Amino acid sequence: MSALTRADVAHVAALARLALSDEELDRYTGQLAVVLDHAQDVAALDLEGTPPTAHPFAEHTVLREDVEAPCLDRDVVLAQAPAVEDDRFCVPRIIGEAP
């Protein structure tokens, strides 16, 4: 397992849509490396053949009856939005943006 680098932290911050200052990048790199070092007890185990558990109890897809039911009131929901236009959430420019 390679040690966590400053570049790794910059990469995950970008993936997570977070901007970090140089000072934060240094601090988080050190702090996250300590947590990942502790996690080596788990990462180093040979668990070939042990199935993963993603959820405490056997999960089933839960479906409800396909019948109409009341939903949240549009105006009440939109009243909490930062910006609204024509009964819709309003966001800054998307088209033309770099991927």
Added chain:
Amino acid sequence: MTTAVELAAEVRGGVTTARSATEAALRAVAEQDGAVHAFLHVDADGALRAADRVDAMVADGRDPGPLAGVPVALKDNLCTRDMPTTAASRILEGWTPPYAATVVDRLVAAGAVPVGKTNLDEFAMGSSTENSGYGPTRNPHDTTRVPGGSSGGSAAAVAAGMVPIGLGSDTGGSIRQPAAFCGVVGVKPTYGMVSRYGLIAFASSLDQIGPLASTVEDAAVCLEVIAGHDPMDSTSLREAPPSVVAAVDDGVDGRRVGLVRELVDGADRDVVEAVERAAAALEAAGATVVERSVPELRLGLSAYYLIAPSEASSNLARYDGVRYGLRVDAEDVTAMNVATRTKGFGDEVKRRIMLGTYALSAGYYDAYYGQALRVRTLVARAFASAYADLDVLLGATTPTTAFALGAKTADPMAMYLSDVFTIPSNLSGEAAIAVPFGAGADGLPIGVQLLGPARAEPRLFAAARVLEAAA
């Protein structure tokens, strides 16, 4: 202080009124919360209106329910229709949800009176309530100490006697650890027993709502009110929850209790001694106590601090400045997302989002997240093996009593270690209770922990009641 059970009986019997009980709670908050800061929001008018509705029912000869007129505190990651809900994050400042959590509706339907929303570590990520975006809560037993976390506000409100009952949420110990630090009872119910509809998600395969209360019986009444199937939560168990109130006085005669080495190793001497005294108290009440080693539990902490941040990194992707909460304007939508999240989230939340993003990222997924899920299987199997011949497991709730404010804020790993004894039950999805049992050399409360398999709450409450009586 009057217990919730006593108070509800007095309100139902017309001996006192919900209004006078609510006024007393509001007075206690006004007098004490300047020093403690358990509450982020107090709704005095709403509480008095709810109290008057309870009193009107009594006057009409109708029964308001088992929590008639009982003031309750709600952790501020539970959605409320008529109070703001922030999860102690600046990113949700000023947000009032368009719906209420199922547990809130159930409390109100049982006659309870919500007085306000309590402080927590931002998005329930922390063990001291110091990660709140609105300032820390202090331990009512010693205001230089933390109340624990993340449900530190609800624990402190109950410990200070402001309210008899509070609701918390427990993802890795966030009900039990503050209960232990504040000297109150804290219950993490079996996963799925209590609906999470309206709980702001942190780590969805681990999160569970439960009560904090000053007595075991009050906690049982509260759990019985909030438990039960909810079609609005796809993880809600379909089986009817077991009755816990009826089991509170069942005792432990004939029960087999395992004192788990891994749930005391590394704890301070006074904490270990409290657990040993608790074992003796259970034996004196007719239980058989054996020592047991469950070595897989040692792996729980690492697995948890990979799984919970991974789930959090996904759950918290929704805070993007589009539909609710904070928006920091920028020239395009991605820049707006970045500016909003960077300003709105605190340090610990950013740390966990990045840790989870890393553990899930290409090249590291198998080594970290995948391994952690396999360890989760080991922990669940180890518990199942222990419960093959034991009814209840006993250990410490926390390695120490409440630590000083600021003692661990610069060292996240040291903070994470305070959850080492509580995490395993979240990984397995099983039941656990923290119950006060004596005090440390510093005079601060110690909580011992009782653990059981899924849906074993009745026997845990019965054992907790024995310890409560012996403490």
